[in-house]
Amino acid sequence: MRPIFALVLIASASPLVAADWPQFKGANGSGVSSEKDLPVKFTDKDGLRWKVPLPARGVSSPVVFGDKVYVTCSAGTRDDRLQLLAFDTATGKKLWQRNIAATGGTTAHPKTCMAAPTPVADDTGIYALFATGDVLACGHDGAVLWVRSLTGDYPTISNQVGMASSPVLYKDKLIVPMDNAGESFLAAIDTQTGKNLWKTERSRDINWVTPVIRELNSTDAEVFYQSQKELVAYDAADGKKKWSHKAGSSSPTPTLVEGLFLTSSDGLSLMKPTENKLEDVWKSAKYRTGYSSPLFYDGKIYAAIPSTGIVYCIDAKTGKAVWDEKVPGKGKQTFSASPVAGDGKIYVLSESGTVAVFKAGGAEAELLGSSEVGEELLATPAISGGAVFIRSDKSLICMGAKK
Amino acid sequence: MRRLAIPLALLLFGTTASAAELDTPLKVINSVGKEGVGNAAAAKAWAELVKAGPDALLPILNAIDDAKPTAANWLRTAIDAIAEKQAAAGEKFNDDILATFIRDQKNSPTARTVAFEVFEKQDPVRSDVFLVGFIRDPSLELRRKGVQKHLTLFKDSPSSLQMIFEAARDKDQVESIAKELEKLKLPANITKHYGYITQWALSEDFDNKDGLGFGKAFAPETAVERKGWKAAQSSATYGLIDLNAAVGKKMNAVVYSSAILEADAETPAEIRVASQNAIKIYLNGKEIFAREEYHHGTKMDQHIAKVILTKGKNSILLKVCQNDMPYDWAQVWGFAARVCDATGGSLKLKQRVDDKPVSLGELAPATPKENK
Numbered sequence: 123m124r125p126i127f128a129l130v131l132i133a134s135a136s137p138l139v140a141a142d143w144p145q146f147k148g149a150n151g152s153g154v155s156s157e158k159d160l161p162v163k164f165t166d167k168d169g170l171r172w173k174v175p176l177p178a179r180g181v182s183s184p185v186v187f188g189d190k191v192y193v194t195c196s197a198g199t200r201d202d203r204l205q206l207l208a209f210d211t212a213t214g215k216k217l218w219q220r221n222i223a224a225t226g227g228t229t230a231h232p233k234t235c236m237a238a239p240t241p242v243a244d245d246t247g248i249y250a251l252f253a254t255g256d257v258l259a260c261g262h263d264g265a266v267l268w269v270r271s272l273t274g275d276y277p278t279i280s281n282q283v284g285m286a287s288s289p290v291l292y293k294d295k296l297i298v299p300m301d302n303a304g305e306s307f308l309a310a311i312d313t314q315t316g317k318n319l320w321k322t323e324r325s326r327d328i329n330w331v332t333p334v335i336r337e338l339n340s341t342d343a344e345v346f347y348q349s350q351k352e353l354v355a356y357d358a359a360d361g362k363k364k365w366s367h368k369a370g371s372s373s374p375t376p377t378l379v380e381g382l383f384l385t386s387s388d389g390l391s392l393m394k395p396t397e398n399k400l401e402d403v404w405k406s407a408k409y410r411t412g413y414s415s416p417l418f419y420d421g422k423i424y425a426a427i428p429s430t431g432i433v434y435c436i437d438a439k440t441g442k443a444v445w446d447e448k449v450p451g452k453g454k455q456t457f458s459a460s461p462v463a464g465d466g467k468i469y470v471l472s473e474s475g476t477v478a479v480f481k482a483g484g485a486e487a488e489l490l491g492s493s494e495v496g497e498e499l500l501a502t503p504a505i506s507g508g509a510v511f512i513r514s515d516k517s518l519i520c521m522g523a524k525k
Numbered sequence: 526m527r528r529l530a531i532p533l534a535l536l537l538f539g540t541t542a543s544a545a546e547l548d549t550p551l552k553v554i555n556s557v558g559k560e561g562v563g564n565a566a567a568a569k570a571w572a573e574l575v576k577a578g579p580d581a582l583l584p585i586l587n588a589i590d591d592a593k594p595t596a597a598n599w600l601r602t603a604i605d606a607i608a609e610k611q612a613a614a615g616e617k618f619n620d621d622i623l624a625t626f627i628r629d630q631k632n633s634p635t636a637r638t639v640a641f642e643v644f645e646k647q648d649p650v651r652s653d654v655f656l657v658g659f660i661r662d663p664s665l666e667l668r669r670k671g672v673q674k675h676l677t678l679f680k681d682s683p684s685s686l687q688m689i690f691e692a693a694r695d696k697d698q699v700e701s702i703a704k705e706l707e708k709l710k711l712p713a714n715i716t717k718h719y720g721y722i723t724q725w726a727l728s729e730d731f732d733n734k735d736g737l738g739f740g741k742a743f744a745p746e747t748a749v750e751r752k753g754w755k756a757a758q759s760s761a762t763y764g765l766i767d768l769n770a771a772v773g774k775k776m777n778a779v780v781y782s783s784a785i786l787e788a789d790a791e792t793p794a795e796i797r798v799a800s801q802n803a804i805k806i807y808l809n810g811k812e813i814f815a816r817e818e819y820h821h822g823t824k825m826d827q828h829i830a831k832v833i834l835t836k837g838k839n840s841i842l843l844k845v846c847q848n849d850m851p852y853d854w855a856q857v858w859g860f861a862a863r864v865c866d867a868t869g870g871s872l873k874l875k876q877r878v879d880d881k882p883v884s885l886g887e888l889a890p891a892t893p894k895e896n897k
Contacts, residue, residue: 222598268564282821303818317561
């Protein structure tokens with residue numbers, strides 16, 4: 123690999139804006155925050171900055187941009203009332219809420235709902251895609267920038283299991299993944315106008331993976347979009363397919379960090395992207411993370427295994443487990459949320475409501491703290507401003523010192 | 526008199542002047558097109574509406590009446606923003622304007638629902654009075670509230686319970702009321718309530734290897750004759766026809782299901798289908814709906830086709846395709862279909878069975894037999 127190319131890859135792995143957590147799994151989906159002094163546990167009386175009720179369910183993650191935390195919800199008997207909400211990160215005060223009606227179908231597996239894709243933010247605004255194919259773009263003050271009905275535009279769009287892939291941002295482009303049983307595509311929508319900049323046809327297969335941006339230099343980037351069949355690298359400028367690699371996964375989202383590509387497909391695989399392919403570093407069928415995406419943090423990989431309730435710390439160089447530990451709580455724990463990290467801590471959320479915090483690395487597992495929310499936790503948390511933002515099926519919780 | 530005249534004028538005309546000024550931004554929003562066309566202008570128009578404040582409420586609600594779904598979403602969010610500004614300023618919208626708009630069922634169900642939600646938030650006590658009147662509302666959200674209110678007030682009255690059952694549309698409410706009626710030994714036929722088609726004629730099976738049968742027009746799509754087709758009758762509450770049981774378990778297969786409905790007059794209707802399989806719906810020989818999706822889940826009314834039934838006989842044909850996925854959960858092959866009004870309520874339609882007219886959902890279970 124050319125040195126400059128390698129440097130660019132490393133640079134692209136670092137969070138874009140340290141304090142923000144602008145998309146699913148944070149900056150470029152790394153799952154890693156540069157924040158310090160992060161909390162390890164909370165109770166109703168201690169370590170809880172605030173907790174506010176949400177108007178409806180959602181399995182999308184909170185995202186944080188500036189002094190606001192955003193969530194989406196879907197409500198109604200038919201799950202057809204779509205909501206985007208903004209809260210103040212310091213107080214939990216609701217700042218605004220925008221409501222739209224679903225224009226696409228709302229059939230989905232009961233575990234998910236129409237508020238499954240995580241919104242994405244940058245300094246131009248907050249962009250929310252719903253599983254109905256509706257997209258709502260708002261300024262940070264709640265002013266509506268544009269509205270799209272992708273199902274209205276492309277009527278055969280349908281995933282009756284429930285769509286959950288999240289959009290990502292690259293410069294002035296909202297990259298929208300839309301793999302489904304009908305017209306499937308990856309599209310770049312102009313963040314200013316809401317019009318398509320490009321739209322690239324894809325195979326008609328359902329998929330829940332969120333794309334990853336691979337910045338090659340200050341002007342060029344690739345969009346990595348993985349599906350059950352393969353990983354395809356698209357030119358972010360025009361959506362043209364550049365290359366592909368037989369590395370299939372339709373559920374956990376891969377991570378591009380420290381110049382390496384971590385994916386979960388029949389276990390974990392770590393690969394090194396070159397200019398037009400992926401080279402295997404190692405793979406292991408042992409670590410099957412289900413819906414939860416694996417985490418790459420400080421030379422180690424963390425995988426929450428839903429079938430056993432165990433979290434693994436894995437040496438990124440060898441793929442060998444360094445330690446494994448059961449997540450505390452009543453009964454066997456299982457996971458939908460992806461582990462996230464910051465300040466030398468690994469945050470693992472179980473579906474039954476446990477927030478377990480492990481010390482990153484080390485020769486043995488060290489549980490730093492454990493808290494019980496008492497509500498279902500399916501969404502991946504966000505880290506920002508010295509706090510961890512947790513979204514349950516009923517509440518938005520800010521775990522951290524009061525401001 | 527003068528003191529009365531001012532609020533009356535406000536009530537009747539308070540927004541008239543603003544409505545004229547807001548005409549342009551409303552038109553801009555209502556002209557947003559496909560693939561984001563018109564969004565940039567709509568964002569400016571949206572800001573104008575929000576800036577106009579409470580005076581824009583009624584014009585926006587009226588505009589929702591005519592709006593396409595994307596434009597309606599633009600307009601709905603403008604009301605959100607105005608309502609937030611009102612609440613922050615400690616002010617309320619004019620209750621009377623809201624009440625008048627909500628009462629008028631000529632306004633669209635969507636706009637009336639939005640209006641009621643604003644009303645409910647700012648005046649929970651006065652808005653509660655409206656709930657009883659929502660029992661047969663064309664808005665499903667308002668009707669649900671009406672049903673709930675009636676249940677709270679009249680659940681101990683058997684005759685009221687029967688009326689509430691007839692008015693209810695949401696499955697959870699319908700099932701809950703049906704249970705109460707059953708306890709009272711009163712009839713509660715959910716199948717008939719929803720207008721499920723329980724009597725079908727099934728074709729022989731056709732090839733669907735590699736999913737190609739979905740797009741191929743086999744003979745039943747063009748032929749009117751249904752001679753030799755096999756009768757299948759559903760005894761399931763929600764009208765399920767299990768094709769594995771009715772025609773035998775097959776992979777890569779297509780079966781057509783036919784039903785003839787009779788309408789007394791030309792009737793706007795919805796054909797609603799639930800299926801785990803790829804589906805096409807035809808009415809009187811014309812394809813009106815297609816969804817090529819296999820084994821991704823099902824729920825009541827997952828596919829909806831809006832139609833106009835002609836006076837007399839109407840031929841409904843479903844094309845139900847099975848693929849060859851080997852998993853246990855992919856062995857389901859079947860469908861349920863009903864014909865109803867826009868609220869999901871049954872229509873006065875008949876099926877001709879053994880040459881006798883029978884209301885939808887009224888048939889007793891029977892064993893499959895040849896359709897002679």
